[in-house]
Amino acid sequence: MVDRLQRPVRDLRISVTDRCNFRCRYCMPQEVFGPGFAFLPRAELLSFEEITRIARAFARHGVTKLRLTGGEPLLRRDLPDLIRMLVAIEGIVDVALTTNGSLLAARAAELAAAGLHRVSVSLDALDDPTFAAMNGVSVKVARVLAGIDAAAAAGLAPVKVNMVVQRGVNEHALLPMAACFRERGHTLRFIEYMDVGSTNAWQLEEVVPAAEIRDRIHARWPLEPVDAAYPGEVAARYRYRDGAGEIGLITSVTQPFCGSCSRARLSADGRLYTCLFTAVGHDLRGPLRAGVDDDELDAQISRIWRARTDRYSEQRASGQGHHAKVEMSYIGG
Numbered sequence: 001m002v003d004r005l006q007r008p009v010r011d012l013r014i015s016v017t018d019r020c021n022f023r024c025r026y027c028m029p030q031e032v033f034g035p036g037f038a039f040l041p042r043a044e045l046l047s048f049e050e051i052t053r054i055a056r057a058f059a060r061h062g063v064t065k066l067r068l069t070g071g072e073p074l075l076r077r078d079l080p081d082l083i084r085m086l087v088a089i090e091g092i093v094d095v096a097l098t099t100n101g102s103l104l105a106a107r108a109a110e111l112a113a114a115g116l117h118r119v120s121v122s123l124d125a126l127d128d129p130t131f132a133a134m135n136g137v138s139v140k141v142a143r144v145l146a147g148i149d150a151a152a153a154a155g156l157a158p159v160k161v162n163m164v165v166q167r168g169v170n171e172h173a174l175l176p177m178a179a180c181f182r183e184r185g186h187t188l189r190f191i192e193y194m195d196v197g198s199t200n201a202w203q204l205e206e207v208v209p210a211a212e213i214r215d216r217i218h219a220r221w222p223l224e225p226v227d228a229a230y231p232g233e234v235a236a237r238y239r240y241r242d243g244a245g246e247i248g249l250i251t252s253v254t255q256p257f258c259g260s261c262s263r264a265r266l267s268a269d270g271r272l273y274t275c276l277f278t279a280v281g282h283d284l285r286g287p288l289r290a291g292v293d294d295d296e297l298d299a300q301i302s303r304i305w306r307a308r309t310d311r312y313s314e315q316r317a318s319g320q321g322h323h324a325k326v327e328m329s330y331i332g333g
């Protein structure tokens with residue numbers, strides 16, 4: 001099954017909740033996601049059985065990798081149950097989790113025991129003042145580092161650490177972050193700040209281009225490029241010439257990779273999005289709750305994917321990318 005631009009579907013990112021215990025300024029700014037914000041009511045969230053049914057349908061269409069995200073996925077208490085259900089799906093070879101790490105120290109072992117393969121932990125700085133300003137709730141760096149250590153100890157290694165880089169906000173953390181994770185043996189991935197959603201007041205001037213990030217790291221610890229591990233890998237990979245592991249650069253703004261984008265996204269309330277930057281999702285929960293059989297579910301997914309033409313980041317680069325977009329905390333990044 002390929003879309004109109006001949007792209008197959010290989011990854012499904014599943015948002016298990018739209019809630020989060022952080023208020024990162026670039027994702028869920030407090031002014032918008034304050035006490036009065038209406039999150040999804042419980043009954044609107046997909047159940048684990050519903051998520052698993054949709055994941056199975058995607059596996060029949062060629063998906064081999066699943067990633068659980070949110071909001072903060074570890075706010076969903078019984079997550080290990082879902083992981084056990086997902087790793088058992090025929091054709092699924094990789095189940096990963098993206099988390100802010102704040103609740104990971106206590107839970108890494110049970111996640112690993114449930115069969116989770118990998119985790120990516122988001123961390124934007126190593127000094128508490130910068131991190132607190134970015135996460136919006138004053139969670140300390142040490143708590144996330146403890147989560148990373150627990151994940152590695154539980155065998156969820158190598159842990160990937162994701163850092164969103166914002167001009168004038170956490171640029172100064174680039175070298176300290178690289179030093180820290182070289183030592184710990186985890187892959188640090190630098191993410192260009194993106195214009196997701198419509199609440200973070202994104203401006204192009206706040207993006208630190210990946211090439212600049214690479215040059216700054218290279219000037220301190222020489223780097224050399226590494227070939228992509230598989231077609232469609234989103235991070236450009238570099239290894240330290242001294243053998244201290246790798247970094248990744250996610251160049252969504254300066255070098256879009258829509259041409260090989262094989263990702264589908266499922267929101268916590270069961271809408272299917274064919275691009276991180278679309279405004280409109282396709283409701284799969286309605287049909288599921290109305291009792292569709294697997295053939296009809298497969299056919300609906302196939303119709304949606306075959307009609308896909310999304311290439312937002314490429315259009316943004318050529319100056320055409322202005323339209324309403326779904327929020328990142330709802331769709332999961």
Ligand code: SAM
Binds near residue numbers: 101122196
């Ligand atoms: N709460 C979890 C976390 O933070 O890892 C999972 C969901 S979060 C939306 C997924 C990823 O999106 C995180 O690594 C986060 O840093 C990234 N992200 C959020 N807003 C972003 C933005 N405006 N630009 C680039 N990355 C962003």
Ligand code: SF4
Binds near residue numbers: 021028122
């Ligand atoms: Fe929460 Fe993750 Fe968004 Fe930060 S990036 S507000 S941790 S969902």
Ligand code: SF4
Binds near residue numbers: 259261262
């Ligand atoms: Fe994929 Fe859309 Fe991102 Fe392009 S902009 S890489 S199509 S999610």
